[in-house]
Amino acid sequence: MGLMDFIKKQFIDIIQWTEDDNGVLAWRFPMQDFEIQYGASLTVRESQMAVFINEGKVADVFGPGMYKLTTQTLPVLTYLKNWDKLFESPFKSDVYFFSTRQQVDQRWGTSQPVTIRDKDFGAVRLRAFGNYSYRIADPKKFHTEISGTRERYTVTELDGQLRGLMLQHISDAVAQSGIPFLDLAANQVEFAKALREATAPAFEALGLQLEMVTLQNVSLPEELQKILDQKIGMGMIGQNMGQFLQYQTAQAIPKLAEGVGSGGGGVAGDAMGLGAGLALGQTLAQQLQAGLAPGATAGGAGAPAPASAAVTPQPVSQSADEVLLLLEKLGDLKAKGILTDEEFAAKKAELLKKLS
16 A cells, blocks of 8 residues: 555545434544545435534534535534635534434334323323424534433433323323313324423434324223223213113123022122112112212202201012022122121121011
8 A cells, every 4th residue: 555545544535424323313533543524515305404513512503404514514513623715624523313213113102101180080190192293403402411422322211201201291291281081092193292292392402303103002000990981881881871771780680690699698698688789779779870960969859858858778578589689789789899798797787687
């Protein structure tokens, strides 16, 4: 290798980035011990920006285009280095390229339920997940706040921080949207818009622009979903509580007959104890019907009967079959936790007295 060839290799006359690796947000041009030739060519492709750094300070920023590097195209660097108008010598500067392409299909989601305030249910813990996309909008700020002097900075390295920002603002998004939890699933676009508006400032502080947010699913933890299902079911029953109890009773008859036909003495014995809950079941049905009646107000036409009249069960003549049927029903109430063991024992004793 000749001396002139060796000298030529010390100067850089073409600066560009082909962006051959996907997922790279920032890339430092390999300078090593080389210097940039005065008048060298800088090529910045579409969806890129280039930044010159002088001794750790951000100097000139270039958008897409082809530039000849002179004192005219490098005004900030010229000022920092105190170049005069006749300067034409090679110079040193770090050059960073930034990808301004939209980084799509980024995932966000709640690893644990997030507690929010809901106007219907009060405090609600929900799970949600979706996608978002962003791009670098301010390379100077991104370099200062995020990528720094590293040779390259990737989407993967930034993923955890951005995902955390999304989750941090879910509660704010729900509050801003004003959408009740029950309506979130039907208003996913509105919720996603509110989440984007709530999170965008945090992205801007990092030199990023949050382009789009989507919500794919929102749900409650399993134990809360069961409670919600019960509430929805009660709402569907409405004023037909009596019909609902009749239906439930009819459904219980085949099971009862099967138990008696199998010779299970325990069924009859349990029925004797459980039948005492009949009065309670009737009272609950009356109270529910009164409470669900339209226009039910305190002292109004739809108001429930006084507590003393509602609670005091009326004597009812019951056959053994009726007792078995009703006790089967109360057994279901006890199994579902609606009746406690103490209430169960009290009603059992009460029914035994009636049958004696």
